[in-house]
Amino acid sequence: xxxxxxxxxxxxxxxxxxxxxxxxxxxxxxxxxxxxxxxxxxxxxxxxxxxxxxxxxxxxxxxxxxxxxxxxxxxxxxxxxxxxxxxxxxxxxxxxxxxxxxxxxxxxxxxxxxxxxxxxxxxxxxxxxxxxxxxxxxxxxxxxxxxxxxxxxxxxxxxxxxxxxxxxxxxxxxxxxxxxxxxxxxxxxxxxxxxxxxxxxxxxxxxxxxxxxxxxxxxxxxxxxxxxxxxxxxxxxxxxxxxxxxxxxxxxxxxxxxxxxxxxxxxxxxxxxxxxxxxxxxxxxxxxxxxxxxxxxxxxxxxxxxxxxxxxxxxxxxxxxxxxxxxxxxxxxxxxxxxxxxxxxxxxxxxxxxxxxxxxxxxxxxxxxxxxxxxxxxxxxxxxxxxxxxxxxxxxxxxxxxxxxxxxxxxxxxxxxxxxxxxxxxx
Amino acid sequence: xxxxxxxxxxxxxxxxxxxxxxxxxxxxxxxxxxxxxxxxxxxxxxxxxxxxxxxxxxxxxxxxxxxxxxxxxxxxxxxxxxxxxxxxxxxxxxxxxxxxxxxxxxxxxxxxxxxxxxxxxxxxxxxxxxxxxxxxxxxxxxxxxxxxxxxxxxxxxxxxxxxxxxxxxxxxx
Numbered sequence: 085x086x087x088x089x090x091x092x093x094x095x096x097x098x099x100x101x102x103x104x105x106x107x108x109x110x111x112x113x114x115x116x117x118x119x120x121x122x123x124x125x126x127x128x129x130x131x132x133x134x135x136x137x138x139x140x141x142x143x144x145x146x147x148x149x150x151x152x153x154x155x156x157x158x159x160x161x162x163x164x165x166x167x168x169x170x171x172x173x174x175x176x177x178x179x180x181x182x183x184x185x186x187x188x189x190x191x192x193x194x195x196x197x198x199x200x201x202x203x204x205x206x207x208x209x210x211x212x213x214x215x216x217x218x219x220x221x222x223x224x225x226x227x228x229x230x231x232x233x234x235x236x237x238x239x240x241x242x243x244x245x246x247x248x249x250x251x252x253x254x255x256x257x258x259x260x261x262x263x264x265x266x267x268x269x270x271x272x273x274x275x276x277x278x279x280x281x282x283x284x285x286x287x288x289x290x291x292x293x294x295x296x297x298x299x300x301x302x303x304x305x306x307x308x309x310x311x312x313x314x315x316x317x318x319x320x321x322x323x324x325x326x327x328x329x330x331x332x333x334x335x336x337x338x339x340x341x342x343x344x345x346x347x348x349x350x351x352x353x354x355x356x357x358x359x360x361x362x363x364x365x366x367x368x369x370x371x372x373x374x375x376x377x378x379x380x381x382x383x384x385x386x387x388x389x390x391x392x393x394x395x396x397x398x399x400x401x402x403x404x405x406x407x408x409x410x411x412x413x414x415x416x417x418x419x420x421x422x423x424x425x426x427x428x429x430x431x432x433x434x435x436x437x438x439x440x441x442x443x444x445x446x447x448x449x450x451x452x453x454x455x456x457x458x459x460x461x462x463x464x465x466x467x468x469x470x471x472x473x474x475x476x477x478x479x480x481x482x483x484x485x486x487x488x489x490x491x492x493x494x495x496x497x498x499x500x501x502x503x504x505x506x507x508x509x510x511x
Numbered sequence: 512x513x514x515x516x517x518x519x520x521x522x523x524x525x526x527x528x529x530x531x532x533x534x535x536x537x538x539x540x541x542x543x544x545x546x547x548x549x550x551x552x553x554x555x556x557x558x559x560x561x562x563x564x565x566x567x568x569x570x571x572x573x574x575x576x577x578x579x580x581x582x583x584x585x586x587x588x589x590x591x592x593x594x595x596x597x598x599x600x601x602x603x604x605x606x607x608x609x610x611x612x613x614x615x616x617x618x619x620x621x622x623x624x625x626x627x628x629x630x631x632x633x634x635x636x637x638x639x640x641x642x643x644x645x646x647x648x649x650x651x652x653x654x655x656x657x658x659x660x661x662x663x664x665x666x667x668x669x670x671x672x673x674x675x676x677x678x679x680x681x682x683x684x
Contacts, residue, residue, distance in 0.1 A: 110655050127539035127579055135669045153537070160537030210577040210601055226579035226605035227539070228665050235669055240655070274524050275571035279600050308571060310600060363524060450533040450576070469575060471528045473551035478529075 089338025091246035092313045093281035096221040096335055100204050107245045107342075116203040116330075118233040119147040121189055122154060124208035126167040127227035132234055140175050141237030147179035147198055147207075148172045149189035152446045156183075157453040187418030187444030190214040190386035194298060195418055200324060201316045202333025206230065206239050211386050211468065213304045217297035218324070219316040219335060224305060244310045245344040246281040247272075251288035253352030258502045261296025262388060262466070262486040264288070265303045266357040268349065270367035278308035280344065283337065288351045289314060294323040295392045302387045303468050306364040358464075358499060359484035362472045367484075373499050376483065380411040380463040381494040382475075383487050385449040388466035389417025391424050393487040398430040400491035400502055401437040407497030412439035413455040419444050439494070451475045457482075464499060466490050515641060516565045516591070519549075519556060520625040523569035525595075527581040527602060530573065536580050544580055545587025562589025565631070567623045569595065573602025582606040592631060594638060596620035607656050608665040614638070619647035 090098060090105070098105045100113050120128055125148055140146050148168050156162035165183065172180035179198050186192045190211045193199040199215045205222035206212065208230035215222035225239070233239045249268060269276070282304045289297065297314050304312025314320075316334040324332050355369040383389070383397050394416060406412045414434045416422035422444055425431050434441050440455075448455030449467035457463055457476030463483070465475065470482035483499065492502040503509065529552035531544055538544065549556040549566070566585065572595035573581060582605050585593060592612040606613045612633060619638045623629060627642040631649075638647045652660065662668055 110653070123533075123536045124577065124579070127583075130539060131666050135666045136673050137669065152533075158537065164537060208577060208579075210575065212577075224577040224601050226577050226582075226601060226608060228579060228608035229604060232665050232669050236672065242653070274574060275597065275599070278571065278597065305575075305601075308574065308599060450528070452533055456534075469526075469528065471526045471575060473532050474528045478551045 087340055087342040089340035089342065091281060091341040091343060092219065092283050092315055092335065092337040093221060093244055093246050093311055095337060096202065096204065097241065097243055099202065099333065099335055105243050107243050109243045110240060111243060112238055112240045113204055114238055115206055115233055117145050117147060117199055117205045118230060119149065119189055119193065119205065119207035119209070119212065120230050121152055121209055122150045122161070122165045122168055123152045124227045124230060126164045128208060128230040128234065129167055129171045131228055131231040135231065135235070137235040140177070140234045143176045144178045145237070146177050146234055147189065147193060148177050149181045149186050149192060150183045151188045152450065153452050154183040154445050184419060184443065187421070188386045188389065188446055190302060191390055191417035191421065194218060195327070195420060197324065197327030197329045200328045200330050200332040201320060202335055206233050210305045211302050213309060213312050214298055214302040214386060216301035216304065216312040217294065217314050218320060219314060221311055223310050244279055244281040246283050247277055248283045248285065248343045248346040249349060250286040250346065251284065251349045251351050252286045253288060253350045255288060255351050256354065258356050258488050259351065259354050260486045260488065261292055261299040263354060263357040264351060265300040266359055266364065266367045266484065267354055269303065269307045269365045271347065272307055274306065274363050274365045275308040277304065280309055282307065282309045282312045284312065284314050290317060293392065294319055295390045299387055303364065306468055356486060356489050356501065358489065359470055361470050361481040361483070364468065364470060364484060370489065370501050376499040377462065378410055378464050378493060378497060378499065379461040380413065380455060380457065381490050382413045382448050382455055382463060382465040382467065383490050384413070384415030384417060385446065385467035386417060387468045388487050389415060389421065391421050393466065394421065394425050394430050397487045397491040398433040400488060400505060401495065402433050404437055404495050404505070406438040406494045410494060410497045411455070412437070412494040413448060414439045414441045415447050415454065416444055448475055464490055464493050514563065515628050515630050516563050517561065518565050518567045518623045518625065518627045518629050519560060520567045520623055521552060521569070524571045524574055525552065525568045526575035527573055527578050528575055530581040531578065531584040536578060539580065539583065541583045541587030544584035545589065548584040548588035560588065563591060565592060565594060565629060566590050567594045567620060569620050570597050572598050574599035577601045579605045579609065582609055582611045586611050594619050594623070607660050610660065610664045612660070615650040616647050622647060
């Protein structure tokens with residue numbers, strides 16, 4: 085078969101431009117949504133105003149979300165959120181979510197149907213690639229690109245090359261989307277998909293929930309990826325029904341699409357994965373982790389702070405206590421997740437177990453607040469990065485894993501397989 | 512002749528969290544960010560470097576968070592440019608957008624050592640290593656990005672576009 089067709093990334097850009105595109109081409113493209121947060125938007129707002137811009141291209145297509153340092157942790161961060169508030173109110177930004185009303189943008193925007201399949205999205209946060217799980221071309225940019233896109237409704241891209249990742253086989257119990265993406269980053273390295281589109285497909289992706297797919301696309305950036313895409317299917321349709329604020333557009337790659345490489349992953353032999361300090365690629369199967377005592381466990385973030393994540397954690401913590409001298413911090417990713425976790429009794433389980441639960445925020449994931457690590461401390465986190473100093477002191481160690489491994493590890497005080505605390509046989 | 516600078520050489524995957532830790536992201540002012548540049552990776556850098564010194568990294572420089580504060584901190588520290596074997600895409604875009612030159616050169620990244628005296632000649636597309644007597648080629652920027660950099664970055668382009676828009680509206684009320 086002649087490889088002249090388009091990948092999903094190419095199809096998404098082509099649909100927006102109304103003409104075929106090919107990898108390597110430079111395109112200027114209208115955006116369906118632009119997004120900023122309390123750290124990146126203030127810098128963009130200053131650039132926007134300094135350039136003499138007086139209006140945003142479309143107040144209905146700008147999202148400004150207070151997520152990182154909320155509620156304000158000090159005077160300077162309070163001033164940043166108020167800069168964003170002033171701008172959002174002055175420009176009648178439709179999707180403005182101040183403290184307490186939204187949560188972490190990457191969980192919030194899909195949850196509220198603000199981003200939909202087929203969208204072209206730029207967001208001033210690297211985990212904007214999360215929305216690729218819906219089949220949206222969504223990528224992180226900096227504040228200056230955000231300012232330009234807010235003013236003009238346009239941005240420029242080099243059409244990326246695509247690597248195809250095909251997952252097949254039946255997952256073992258306790259193996260989640262987080263384990264699939266950690267394993268994938270381990271396979272290709274921290275820059276293994278640099279500048280590329282990662283296209284996730286195969287029967288094992290078809291069987292993943294939307295939450296698990298969002299977790300996978302979220303961490304495409306940890307392999308250097310520009311976007312991490314899943315072709316919309318029945319799971320996508322069910323997820324978007326009743327929430328999409330605009331009509332989703334389902335696109336699929338051509339059968340004869342040209343890929344830079346195709347990587348085949350058999351998930352049937354995969355164990356839960358743990359990334360060791362100080363790179364997400366330094367991942368090992370749980371059985372090869374050894375004895376790693378912990379000072380803190382964090383369950384939350386745009387990667388794994390959704391309701392399904394909290395349910396798994398609560399199932400493991402029900403009737404148990406966190407290990408002596410270990411801190412467990414649980415942070416629902418959005419206020420909606422928080423409310424449902426209260427209504428379902430999950431928060432009660434967490435507090436009974438000895439956890440600290442807070443309102444939606446990125447919090448400790450980026451060493452912001454509510455769980456910053458001290459010198460030499462060791463934390464297992466369900467978030468996405470374990471770089472030097474990411475969660476606090478440069479000598480603190482961060483291990484990345486799924487919410488199930490995190491909850492089990494909080495109970496024993498060392499990195500632990502979830503099956504072990506349930507008395508199940510470890511597969 | 513290009514000025515001679517001292518190289519501060521680091522490895523692969525220098526991420527934006529070590530370039531400027533998140534706890535300092537309460538300002539967008541390069542002067543406030545500069546004193547903390549690279550402190551997580553190399554505590555001797557903030558006090559030890561001189562304005563004009565150059566940061567040299569390996570593969571995937573600037574990976575991680577999209578924070579534009581990272582190139583702003585490097586600029587604020589008085590570092591005129593960054594050389595690396597390769598750059599993470601968001602960092603690369605941000606650097607061009609704010610007018611921080613970034614030079615991709617796997618040979619330079621492999622050849623330059625900590626403390627080497629180097630001179631960058633962007634026009635000629637070369638980096639000369641005075642300490643080791645070597646010369647390396649810079650991979651040219653894509654023409655679109657070179658034009659953007661030459662025109663003063665993305666905000667200069669926005670200003671121009673807004674001026675054109677206003678002129679058009681003024682001419683046709």
